[in-house]
Amino acid sequence: MKRTIHFTLVVLLTAILTMSCQVEDPSNVTVVKAGLLIDGTGNPPLRDVLIFIEGNRITQVTQQEEIPPGATVIDASQQVVMPGLIDTHVHPGDRANAGPSAEYRASVIQHLKQALAFGVTTIFSLGLDPDSNFAIRDESWGDDFDGSRMLTAGTGFTAVGGHPTQLGTDLPNQIDDPALARQRVQELAAQGVDGLKIWVAPIGGLPVIKAEVSRAIIEEGHKHNLRVFAHLNTAEDTQTLVEAQLDGVTHIAGDSYEEETIELMRRQGTIVAPMLVQKKKGLVFSEDRELFEDPFVRRVLGQELDELKEALAQTSPEALERMAQSYQQAKENFVRLKNAGVRLAVGTDSNTSFAPVGLITHKEVETLVEAGLSPMEALVAGTRGSAEWAGVSDRLGTIEAGKLADMLILEENPLVDIRNTRKIVKVILGGRVVE
Numbered sequence: 001m002k003r004t005i006h007f008t009l010v011v012l013l014t015a016i017l018t019m020s021c022q023v024e025d026p027s028n029v030t031v032v033k034a035g036l037l038i039d040g041t042g043n044p045p046l047r048d049v050l051i052f053i054e055g056n057r058i059t060q061v062t063q064q065e066e067i068p069p070g071a072t073v074i075d076a077s078q079q080v081v082m083p084g085l086i087d088t089h090v091h092p093g094d095r096a097n098a099g100p101s102a103e104y105r106a107s108v109i110q111h112l113k114q115a116l117a118f119g120v121t122t123i124f125s126l127g128l129d130p131d132s133n134f135a136i137r138d139e140s141w142g143d144d145f146d147g148s149r150m151l152t153a154g155t156g157f158t159a160v161g162g163h164p165t166q167l168g169t170d171l172p173n174q175i176d177d178p179a180l181a182r183q184r185v186q187e188l189a190a191q192g193v194d195g196l197k198i199w200v201a202p203i204g205g206l207p208v209i210k211a212e213v214s215r216a217i218i219e220e221g222h223k224h225n226l227r228v229f230a231h232l233n234t235a236e237d238t239q240t241l242v243e244a245q246l247d248g249v250t251h252i253a254g255d256s257y258e259e260e261t262i263e264l265m266r267r268q269g270t271i272v273a274p275m276l277v278q279k280k281k282g283l284v285f286s287e288d289r290e291l292f293e294d295p296f297v298r299r300v301l302g303q304e305l306d307e308l309k310e311a312l313a314q315t316s317p318e319a320l321e322r323m324a325q326s327y328q329q330a331k332e333n334f335v336r337l338k339n340a341g342v343r344l345a346v347g348t349d350s351n352t353s354f355a356p357v358g359l360i361t362h363k364e365v366e367t368l369v370e371a372g373l374s375p376m377e378a379l380v381a382g383t384r385g386s387a388e389w390a391g392v393s394d395r396l397g398t399i400e401a402g403k404l405a406d407m408l409i410l411e412e413n414p415l416v417d418i419r420n421t422r423k424i425v426k427v428i429l430g431g432r433v434v435e
């Protein structure tokens with residue numbers, strides 16, 4: 001009897017040891033030693049943390065374990081580790097030439113690389129993607145892609161002749177009929193979009209998509225488990241779409257939200273990407289001229305930085321004053337959203353004027369702090385908040401066991417000065433260091 005127990009124990013122990021060896025073969029393990037960890041959940045930062053990575057995933061975040069011999073160690077013990085930033089609103093690539101050409105493809109990939117260099121490890125391409133971009137999206141989630149991960153809404157929805165078709169793009173679905181809208185949603189779902197985009201944009205007297213069409217898109221989208229996002233300019237349109245169960249707002253309204261709208265957003269968990277940088281426009285750069293001397297920004301942006309400087313020189317003081325006013329109005333709305341506890345994300349409409357891909361994401365995080373968020377709240381908006389907005393918080397947005405290992409190593413603490421998000425030493429993407 002005793003012998004049988006002994007034998008069983010030996011077999012069991014061997015089995016356990018074999019199992020744990022398979023899981024923790026040290027040569028497959030990377031350990032990031034973080035001096036300070038900001039994990040993206042909003043919890044207080046932790047000192048001296050070990051982040052275990054196997055393959056492309058985080059397996060453990062601990063202050064107790066020893067580093068297994070043979071593991072690859074990334075020493076950030078004098079530095080700060082945070083999740084990669086996620087930008088919910090980007091238009092990568094040379095839009096004037098959108099299509100299957102090799103040149104256009106290269107321009108999209110170039111923007112994904114630029115985003116990654118700035119520590120933006122995931123972007124949502126919001127509504128102007130030709131079909132050829134689905135392949136780039138797929139590649140961007142592979143284990144050897146050296147650019148940010150891409151999500152796509154394929155082609156977004158607008159009214160016939162609505163914004164942004166006046167900018168010379170015929171990519172959007174121009175639809176005035178709810179039944180047609182539903183059909184198009186089904187097609188986009190079959191193509192594998194990551195979400196749906198609607199423009200509700202009374203800009204320059206252009207026709208605006210009908211509320212019944214927006215409602216049909218949201219309802220049909222939800223049937224296909226797709227989150228629906230809307231470009232919204234007015235408080236009234238925001239109320240209409242939030243009532244229709246919209247998931248994500250992109251652009252804060254230029255006029256005052258009704259209390260009822262804010263309460264509804266809070267209750268329904270609608271996430272708002274306020275995109276304050278789109279109100280500030282050139283002001284973002286006129287207030288931070290040191291940026292033009294920053295060697296890191298210079299190295300990544302190259303000629304684009306000179307073009308930015310030139311565009312700023314061409315901007316009149318009156319134009320800057322209008323930007324300041326439009327920002328002040330938006331800020332009042334923003335403070336009300338924040339005080340009500342509405343969930344927030346970071347988006348930028350980057351690769352439009354005064355919005356260089358990657359850099360502008362940091363400027364939005366900074367502007368959220370300027371407008372009233374604590375640095376921690378702004379970092380959460382740009383990581384977990386954006387992941388929730390985009391519907392990928394099961395995989396991304398925080399440094400926790402089970403998530404993809406996308407993180408930034410920073411030279412200095414962004415909780416002390418939010419501009420430190422730009423002091424990037426290393427970017428880790430799916431467990432790989434991409435310097």
Ligand SMILES: [Zn+2]
Nearest residue numbers: 089091126349
């Ligand atoms: Zn946009």
